[in-house]
Amino acid sequence: MKIKSFNIELTSRCNAKCSLCRNQYSKNRDLPFEDIKNFFTEEVLSNLVTLKLYGSLGDPALHPQFKKIVTYFKKSNPNLVLNISTNGAMYKPSWWRSLGKMLSPTDEVHFGLDGTPTTHSIYRGTDFEKVFYNMKAFIKGGGNAKWLFLCFKHNQHQISDLRKLSELIGATFVPRYSGEYNDMLQKPDIEIEDSPVKELFEPYCPMNDNQIYLKVEGIISPCPFLRIFCDDILEPGKGFYSEKEILINFYKNKDSLDIRKTSYKELCNNDYLKWINDTRPGFTNCKNCGF
Numbered sequence: 001m002k003i004k005s006f007n008i009e010l011t012s013r014c015n016a017k018c019s020l021c022r023n024q025y026s027k028n029r030d031l032p033f034e035d036i037k038n039f040f041t042e043e044v045l046s047n048l049v050t051l052k053l054y055g056s057l058g059d060p061a062l063h064p065q066f067k068k069i070v071t072y073f074k075k076s077n078p079n080l081v082l083n084i085s086t087n088g089a090m091y092k093p094s095w096w097r098s099l100g101k102m103l104s105p106t107d108e109v110h111f112g113l114d115g116t117p118t119t120h121s122i123y124r125g126t127d128f129e130k131v132f133y134n135m136k137a138f139i140k141g142g143g144n145a146k147w148l149f150l151c152f153k154h155n156q157h158q159i160s161d162l163r164k165l166s167e168l169i170g171a172t173f174v175p176r177y178s179g180e181y182n183d184m185l186q187k188p189d190i191e192i193e194d195s196p197v198k199e200l201f202e203p204y205c206p207m208n209d210n211q212i213y214l215k216v217e218g219i220i221s222p223c224p225f226l227r228i229f230c231d232d233i234l235e236p237g238k239g240f241y242s243e244k245e246i247l248i249n250f251y252k253n254k255d256s257l258d259i260r261k262t263s264y265k266e267l268c269n270n271d272y273l274k275w276i277n278d279t280r281p282g283f284t285n286c287k288n289c290g291f
Helices: 033-039 042-046 066-076 093-102 128-140 156-169 224-229 244-252 264-268 271-282 284-288
Strands: 005-008 050-053 081-086 108-112 145-151 172-177 211-214
Touching (some): 033 066, 042 066, 066 081, 066 093, 093 128, 108 128, 128 145, 128 156, 145 156, 244 271
Parallel strands (some): 005 050, 005 211, 050 081, 081 108, 108 145, 145 172
C-alpha cells in the first residue's frame, strides 16, 4: 500500500462548542512538532500528494506551533497540497491574512460556517461575524477558502443565499450532510435528486485515495471514523461500532502504528493497514460511512 496522503490531527484543542462533537470528553493534547519533523522527513514528504490538517477532536489552528508546522511542510515540499479545516473563530483577521500569504493557490482552508448570524451558532457555538471576517481576511491575503456548510433542517433554506454570498467574497461554497443528528439538529429533508448539494451526500472512504489518519497521540489509524470509536471498544456499553474486529486488531498492532516507533516505509508495508484496505469493502460501517 503506497500511502499518498495523511490526515493529521495536530491537536485536540478546540474553542467551538459543537453539540455533536466528542471533544468535550478529550484532554488538551498537541502532536509535538519534533515528532512531526522526525517522521515527516523531506524524503517522506516528497512521496506525498496531499496533507490534510483536519482532526476529529481539535482545531489545527490552535496548535501552538501551527504556522511553524505549515512552513515546514511547504518548505520541505513546495508542491505538497495542504488542506486545512478550521472553525475560524480564533485570532484576529491579520493572523488569517498572513496565513493566506503563506499558502499557495492549490492549498485550501475550509471555514465552518453553518448559516447566518441567527442559525450558525445553533450547532457550532461560535460567532458568525468573527469567522466571516477572518475568512475574508484570509482570502484578501491570497488564500483559497472554502465555506464548509453543514446542512440541517433548520438551515437548509439558506443554502441558495449563502452560496451567493460566498461567491461575492471569493470563497467556494461546500454544503455537506452532518452525519449525526438529534432532536434539535435534525436531518435535512431535501430530496437528493432536487438538492443543490446532492453530489456531497455520497459516502466517501479516504483509503480509496491511499490516505490514512494520524491521531494527536502519534498513532496511525485507518480513518477519522475509527479514531472516534477506537478508545471506546474496551469500555462496556460503548462498543456500538459493529466492526469490533477492526478495533481489536488495532490494539494488537498499536506499536507498529506509532510514528515514534515506525517509519513511513514500514507503514506502507504494515500488515494491519493492508488487511484493512483489503477487507473494508465487506464492513457494514465502511459501506455507510459519511466521512
